[in-house]
Amino acid sequence: MKKLYLLLFAALFCIAAAQPIKDYTGFKEASAIKQRGLEGRYDSLIKAADIDEYLKHLSAHPHHLGSANDRANADYILQKFRSWGYEARIDTFYALFPTPKFRLLEEISPNTFKAGLAEPALKEDLTSSQTAEQLPTYNCYSADGDVTGELVYVNQGAPADYDDLERMGVDVKGKIIIARYGGSWRGIKPRLGQEHGAIGCIIYSDPKDDGYYQGDVYPKGPYRNENGVQRGSVMDIPLYPGDPLTPGYADTEHAKRLDRKDVTNLLKIPVLPISYQDAKPFLAGLSGQVVPERWKGALPFTYHVGPGPVKAHLKLQFNWDVKPVYDVIATLKGSEYPDEWVIRGNHYDAWVNGADDPISGQAAMLNEAQAIGQLAKEGMRPKRTIVYCAWDGEEEGLLGSTEWVEANATELQQKAVAYINTDATARGFMYAGGSHTLQKLVNEVATDVQDPEMNISILDRAKARQVIDAKPKEQKEMLSSSEYKIDALGSGSDFSPFLQHVGIAALDIAFGGEGNGGEYHSIYDSYDMFKRFKDPGFQYEVVIAKTAGRVTLRMANADVLPFNFQDFYSMINGYATEMMKNMEEMRTTTEVNNQLVKEKYYTRSSDPTITYVAPTAKDVVPYLDFSALQNALAALKTSAAQFESLSVGAEQLPETTIHQLNILLYQSERKLLMETGLPDRGWYKQGIYAPGYYQGYGVKTLPAVREAIENRKWQLAQQQSGLTAKMLLAYSKQIDAAAELLKKK
């Protein structure tokens, strides 16, 4: 077989060599030619049938953290890696993982109704009948509780919704709140409810958001049917992810653990997710004011806020077990720089069968690892070490990745070049987020991968999507730029500890937009569903393997690591400008608000027969001194430009200089860590990207300053602006040090 491969490779090589070499930033011409050949061979090894096999196998049974199927999947993955030539092992951690012991939700007055709390099997969905193996519908890290109270509908339970509640004169104190999914991350809903005095929380899936309002429901179409329930974690991840009992350090078998009552990122109230079939009687029975327009869902009745008259009884008890977390770690040692690690990961644990979330990403990653293993066997071993990570316990709060990062922090900070993440994926367009130093790399890779539905690159399709989705005002400017802009990353998958806790450049890549549905975290996220609706031909499974694999291989083989500081400067400067503009707008809206309050406009425009509590005056927005931040950005601009102009031909530098240079480059990201971390949540150390404290998954850029401004903490904003400037100056200094090396040419 080997001869045939070599022949094939040579043929590919010849075709490739006929085209001009470009878009291989960081590669010498000879290396680029070699890399192009290697990538051609790589593509030929990615096979829809293999991915289909892995996906089918790994999603054949429910396989949540701590289950026998989860362990079996870990072993399957381990054996696969080993069979492909990887040094593979399982790193085990031990994390707090509550599962339901007792669940009851009922209406006790004025009517009586007991919520079913079950997702029925469907004959069109083979695995949906594996009831005994399925985790019941619940929110992981809900508190135990037995509460009875009047119900209040709180829309999505976000901060703006509590403003509206205040306008309506409705207090959730002593009440059970019912919130719909969406808008903010689910964990924010009970946390904000708890902050406002609620005693319990129900979260339901409104058909507006992922049900019949969006499209036909399962099994006719892909959207959530009346019985579908979204499971999910409600750990306070924006405070810190990972095992709640071991904040900032690894939960190894004998690690010292916090007492559960001392843990800061766990709720004190019970929370339960339900279907809209279960939610209907509760919502339809509410009286009180008709809710504001943006609160309205798609159920066929008038939405009222309450409180009551519906009284609910919610009783939840959990087994508060510590369960093993099995991270499968597979290493392919680099031929030239074994101590430079390109890390590639995707979790494999699921809430139930998880064919899409996360197995679609895991199966493609396995095929990718298989192909790279094969390349090594064929003599194309990567220069740098590639580390494949199949994470466990992601769903509960990034347990596997966080504990692994915490366990290996020192070594990672020395050796990690970048972390490349994937997770659930489907048919459609490439979406990439991550460190903006890697934006150019993403663009170069995406130029070279063909979209399977149209005869163009995935870059052209991704860019088209981005432009068409933009506001009309922004389209004109975007049309004049040839780059696809990658997103900033918040949280919601395993890139977070790498990027935000230890300062490793990270990317997160997915495809989607044409395989939307409502299967998320339900028993219907199944192989049958995936085959019908998410990616019927596994074509985008192949494409994500080609894309993420290429990114991995370019990082692993580049002569000079392809970090681009000008892209980084340009995006960060944009974020800073936008943040300062937002503050100006706050000043104006505060002025207008205060005048509206003073001159009684709010009260006068209200209906006196309906309770209305007018807004009050807000503190005036002061002028802050942003000069340190602005000077730091100016310095960064200069440093990035200098590095860029000096970097032409860097590949020609002596080998030892290149090695020194690369270390400076990939370690530059560490300089983006702020000494004390973010205010009040020091686990998040990176100063550029963090999940918003009130968004959960959604990103806040320049979070230390931005959130202080948004929370009207002016002194803190001033202080954090200085610290962010200091961080950026340290970062510029690192770029300058790299530039010094380039001067040796």
Next chain:
Amino acid sequence: MKKLYLLLFAALFCIAAAQPIKDYTGFKEASAIKQRGLEGRYDSLIKAADIDEYLKHLSAHPHHLGSANDRANADYILQKFRSWGYEARIDTFYALFPTPKFRLLEEISPNTFKAGLAEPALKEDLTSSQTAEQLPTYNCYSADGDVTGELVYVNQGAPADYDDLERMGVDVKGKIIIARYGGSWRGIKPRLGQEHGAIGCIIYSDPKDDGYYQGDVYPKGPYRNENGVQRGSVMDIPLYPGDPLTPGYADTEHAKRLDRKDVTNLLKIPVLPISYQDAKPFLAGLSGQVVPERWKGALPFTYHVGPGPVKAHLKLQFNWDVKPVYDVIATLKGSEYPDEWVIRGNHYDAWVNGADDPISGQAAMLNEAQAIGQLAKEGMRPKRTIVYCAWDGEEEGLLGSTEWVEANATELQQKAVAYINTDATARGFMYAGGSHTLQKLVNEVATDVQDPEMNISILDRAKARQVIDAKPKEQKEMLSSSEYKIDALGSGSDFSPFLQHVGIAALDIAFGGEGNGGEYHSIYDSYDMFKRFKDPGFQYEVVIAKTAGRVTLRMANADVLPFNFQDFYSMINGYATEMMKNMEEMRTTTEVNNQLVKEKYYTRSSDPTITYVAPTAKDVVPYLDFSALQNALAALKTSAAQFESLSVGAEQLPETTIHQLNILLYQSERKLLMETGLPDRGWYKQGIYAPGYYQGYGVKTLPAVREAIENRKWQLAQQQSGLTAKMLLAYSKQIDAAAELLKKK
């Protein structure tokens, strides 16, 4: 009784005289003092109990055009006016008025279903059981027809919806369309369908728009229940209103009438309005693409566009009768200027019982006329003649008012000072629209009327509503202005022929915003409904009588008519600026669109498994020469400012000069008529305000130019810009002539 009145009057007078006299523009000091006393007495004559009585009587039975109850109401109103001292008569016209002979709507495949087409009686609503007297649910001026075809859902059936249909590759040719109410005037829906080749049209009330999505439904709450149907006219009013058989002239008994087949403002396809209960099976059965976001209603299933597989059969036959239209005209001759007419009107015909539409306005107007008649008896006869008009046949297409205006056009152009309209009204805030020359008057009057719910003026409440409803960006500017801005008027009530056909300054006044519901044009627009939800205490009935009566009395008694040209200039200049800015934006969006087309962005961002027809390139937006319009606006600014500065103390001019001046002032509005009328719809002659040809009721300001631009008819826009400039110059000249008189001081 008279002595008591005088005593009361004297008491009121004393209180009034203690306050400084202001806000009586156009009144000499002595006249203002007298007027204030008169208005105090006037207020005391407005009584909730009287209005309640009139409202209950006039809405006690269904009383549509041509019915015995309609005639009985005309006689009741006539007798009332006479009893209050008016010279009253009935002016009769004879208009085409089709009523249903046969109605059938059914699904014939894949399922069978026959629409009920009935609104059931409710025990909570006394008059809802008067089935024999009720007009069936139908759209007046639908064509006869018997059509069978596949169904296509077209959202609101507006131009933008046909763009979306084109994107989805769906053609309505040979199909029956189903549109939801809202977005544009109902008559636009079948007309556009017909233009696109549809063979029939169904219009239904989606619960999103006035049903349970908005609030609790009748009889629990005020919103439209599952069986409520909105009747209404589908005459092509934006072409011309009034009797379709006599365009531009009165349909007197022996007038020459067009043959029905030669009429341009009648449809050629059948149209039927239905409830959402009847619409459900049709909509739920559609397949094809899931509709765009903004198309989605609130019914509990996925909305698909079709076409089919649902096949509908629609058969409609009408009695195409000519029916008498009874306008009740009541005159109170002016003591000083009998040939200057202040005209005040409200229709009295309804689709069914019409307690709110229009009797709420009619009942208040009657009490107003009663009070003014009483004032005359007490020696406070108005200086100018007041003409009260109770219009018939408004619902079918402003029949009564249009024919009356056409019949009396010459005399009206000589004598009409202004026309003040009301129609349906309810609890809440004042909304006023009309000629901007009267904006100041509206502000002055609204300062003097107290809101019954809050201890402030109706002006303060109206302004608060206006500011709070504005976009945040506009609020700041609005806060620095003390004026309430009146709206520009399109169509939808009887002001249209006065304002837009013969150039009479007009106002339309209503209250609302706190009495919203879904009773519009259904059998549930009843006395019971009104008492529970629209204006329970008749307090706003009292307030509208005080407001509209005051406007009428100020116009009738002012020494110098209170037209303000600076307000007019300021608003018109704003409209022109906005129109030119819109054209600039069209240029940019056209450029962007054409680049998106050329570089295939639309196609590339689409899902190739779903039919998608990309937009095509549009003709480039040229630069037009707006200089004539801009110069005319500059001239108007100068003329208005000169008039304003000279007008101080105008009341002191000799009597004959004042008389000359007033004629110039009230006839100035005639100068806003364009010689040939609007392009392709010459009945609309006024160049400032017109109903949008594709909106129906919604206004287009500077319509001749604006619509040409919107329709990308650049040469026409250029030509109409010149004609509009010419019109404005003639208007400025009239102001200059008035200013000349003022120089005689």
